[in-house]
Amino acid sequence: MKTSWNEVELIERYLDHQLSNEEIATFEDRMETDAAFRVSVLAQSYVRRLVKKYYLIQLRKQARILHSRLYNDPARRHMRQAIDALFKN
Amino acid sequence: METMNDIQIRAVHLDDALYTALYDEVFPVIASIISRQGGSRIDAEDIFQDALIALLDGHQRTTIQDPVRYLVGIAKHLWLRKARTNARFLKLDDYERSLTIPDELASEAETSALIRFLQRAGGKCMDLLTDFYFAGRSIAEIAARHGFATIHSASVQKHKCLVKIRNIVKEKQLRHEDFME
Numbered sequence: 661m662k663t664s665w666n667e668v669e670l671i672e673r674y675l676d677h678q679l680s681n682e683e684i685a686t687f688e689d690r691m692e693t694d695a696a697f698r699v700s701v702l703a704q705s706y707v708r709r710l711v712k713k714y715y716l717i718q719l720r721k722q723a724r725i726l727h728s729r730l731y732n733d734p735a736r737r738h739m740r741q742a743i744d745a746l747f748k749n
Numbered sequence: 750m751e752t753m754n755d756i757q758i759r760a761v762h763l764d765d766a767l768y769t770a771l772y773d774e775v776f777p778v779i780a781s782i783i784s785r786q787g788g789s790r791i792d793a794e795d796i797f798q799d800a801l802i803a804l805l806d807g808h809q810r811t812t813i814q815d816p817v818r819y820l821v822g823i824a825k826h827l828w829l830r831k832a833r834t835n836a837r838f839l840k841l842d843d844y845e846r847s848l849t850i851p852d853e854l855a856s857e858a859e860t861s862a863l864i865r866f867l868q869r870a871g872g873k874c875m876d877l878l879t880d881f882y883f884a885g886r887s888i889a890e891i892a893a894r895h896g897f898a899t900i901h902s903a904s905v906q907k908h909k910c911l912v913k914i915r916n917i918v919k920e921k922q923l924r925h926e927d928f929m930e
Contacts (some may be wrong), residue, residue: 667916668908703918707911708882709848710918714875715883716802719763723798726768732796743777746784747793 671704708741763805770800775817779824786828788838800824801852822848826888863921867914874910881907 673679674687691698731740776797783793799822804816813819822845827840830850867875880891890905 665908668911672911674773681855685788699919700915704911705848706918707878707914709880710864710867711875711882714776714867716806717864717877718876718879719802719805720798722763723768723801726763726765727794727798730769730772739773739777743780743790746780747790 667700668704671701675705675708708710761843768801771816771820772815774819778817778821781841782821782824786832786839788828788832792828792831796824796827799827806851813817818844819848821845823850826850863918866921869915870917871910871914874913877903877907877910 670687674684679687683719691701731743767802776793779797779800780790780793783789783796788796797820800820803823804813804820807813807819822841825845826838826848827850877891877895880886880894881888886894888900888903892898892900895903895906897903897906
């Protein structure tokens, strides 16, 4: 079944705190009475947490690559020597 | 050349110029602190990178006025957490004491099976959703980065990706407490 664009976007607006107080009340009433809708809201919220975690993992990978490139850059040999000297003892 | 002011403006992105500027200006400071504390160069690199991720993450919620000071402060907190009882005396000023390490600083070791599955089954969608939610990019930038001809096409694909990942989450029958966190 095609997932309703409107429903997905409504949940997005709820998660982004973009609904009015009246809309929030209607939304949360529906969550109480419509189990499938409630599961969709919780799953969509969970997707954001997963994407956040994924984002942080990607940032870490990217940082490691950039760090290695700079540390091993021949043009930055003096900086590398200064850093290495800090950890000699 | 990248300036610290540029970093304040663009702090949600991590690119070569930003990383290079911070590497040149801040990494030696953090490396010096960690070496005096008896840590290794690898410790210093890990902590510098964790602090940088905290900076980028924190900048989404509020503008961090002094990124350099923030990085050094977070690095000290990270070292104190890592070294625990082995930490030597490490002075924190009032600003540094006011900082807290973001809870969501994940390590690759903590990567869940679900994240690994999503990387394989929906990596492109995860990249697209990351840009929409967390990378601080405009929809026009997102459309260009992901090869969409129009902003509308990017929005449609975001919807499809969101539904796809949401359905995977549902199908994986996540534990109730995962949803409720």
